Amino acid sequence: MAGAQAWLEKIRALPLARKVKIMNVCGGHERSITQAGLRGVLPDNVELVPGPGCPVCVCPEEDIYQAIQLALQDKVILVAFGDMLRVPVNVPKGEVRSLVEAQAAGADVRPIASPTEARKIALDNPGKPVVFFAAGFETTIAPVAAALAEGLPENLSILLSGRLTWPAVAMLLDSGTPGFDALVAPGHVATVMGPDEWRFVVDKHGLPTAVAGFLPESLLASFYSVLRQVADGKRFLDNCYLEVAHAAGNPTAQRLLAQTLDVVDANWRGIGIIPKSGYALKPEYAAWNARLKYPDHADPTRRRIGEMPPGCDCAKVVLGKLYPNQCRLYGKACTPRTPVGPCMVSDEGACRIWWSGGVRE
Ligand code: SF4
Incomplete structure (x- = not known):
């Protein structure tokens, strides 16, 4: 932590004339910040606010409902990343309200960690339909795109809830009341898409921005970068994750995303439609698109469709x-x-x- 201590001392020495609120856009950043106790050691006039860094949190409620119904009614093997299984939907008490409850009710719901596992489950069960409920940001969706490009088994289809991170930040900034003064951009996303994707925050909105990695040292370096920009009255896009987030990002991943998926307007749970913020399978992959292959189980009589549960902020x-x-x-x-x-x-x-x-x- 010697490096972290050095960055902290540099931050404390900065002449900040006002309070500065820094937003991060990555659940991994927020976890490192919280686990390392960074909020407690920064000067009082530096505030760290977690932003839209959780794809499961914004996954449309109706998509989760659809996944539950596919498992219960269509008897598919439903595979999903583990932390999606316990997310509740808005149904009356007594009804199945999550994938884990569907599993308890007898549905074949299986947690997976990668598209490779989804493929293996499909190949191991040739007589059964398998649906991969894939929710995630660019870094998670890139391997899904790679699996599509490689070719999926006939009995495997994808219920895609992929989202892009930058449009949510753009929406906040365009609102005129973003609620933050500087941005720490997600290192993982920059690794795939390239740091330049965040240049609009500086060029269009004039906010200091730095891409950060996940160790406390890298996060503190990014805090120092944006705070120094504030102190000096300068604005630029800094990359504090140079060792991994290269200028071009990952061109192969970008090519696979562009080859297999379209970028579309998309719904974010509790937030609404954000333009050009979602991924959808291109028409040539229709045979593997669970949205086309299975009936839409939307129930218009359900209350609070698409919303957060009552009382949840x-x-x-x-x-x-x-x-x-x-x-x-x-x-x-x-x-x-x-x-x-x-x-x-x-x-x-x-x-x-x-x-x-x-x-x-
Ligand atoms: Fe967080 Fe409140 Fe929603 Fe629970 S109910 S997830 S504490 S916002």
Whole structure:
């Protein structure tokens, strides 16, 4: 932590004339910040706010409902990344409200860690339909694109809920009340898409921006970079994750994403439609598109379709408008054992990260 200490001393020596609020856009960043206790060691006039860094938290409620119904009604083998399994949907008490409850009710729901596992399950079960419910940001969706390009087994299809990170930040900035003064951009996403994707934050909105890695040293270096930009009255896009996030990103991953997926307007749970913020399978991959292959189980009589559960402030937490412990359910009705909203379920959800980090009130 010698490097971290040095960055901290440089931050403390900066002549900051006002309070500066820095937003991060990555659940991994938020986890490192919380676990390392960085909020507690920074000067009082530096505030760190978690932003839209959790794809599970913004996955449309109706997509999760559809996945549950595919498992229950269409009897598919439903595979999904593990932290999606406990996310609740808005159904009356007594009905199946999550994939894990569907599993308990007899549906074949299996957690997986990669598209490779989805492929193996499909190949091991040639007589059964398998649906891969794939929610994630660019870094998670790139391997899905690679699997599509490589060719999927006939009995495997994809229910895609992929999202791009930068349009959510663009929406916040375009709103005129972004609620932050500087941005720490996600290192993983920059590794795939290239740091330049975040240049609009500087060029169009004049906010200091730095791409960061996941170690406390890299995060502190990025905080120093944006705070020094504020102190010096300068603005530029800095890359504090040089060893991994190269200028061009990962051209192969970008090519596979462009080859297999279209970028479309997409719904973010509790937030609404954000232009050009989602991925959809290109028409030539229709045979593997679960949205086309299976009936839409949308039930228009369901209440609160697409919304967060009653009382849950997750959408405001995702947009950096509230800190997790400002939700009135935090630590009371809502804990990791009894999650009310997705932000308390996912490993990348700010509520779960804060609770796991010992924030109790
Ligand atoms: Fe939602 Fe629970 Fe977080 Fe409140 S504490 S915002 S109910 S997930």
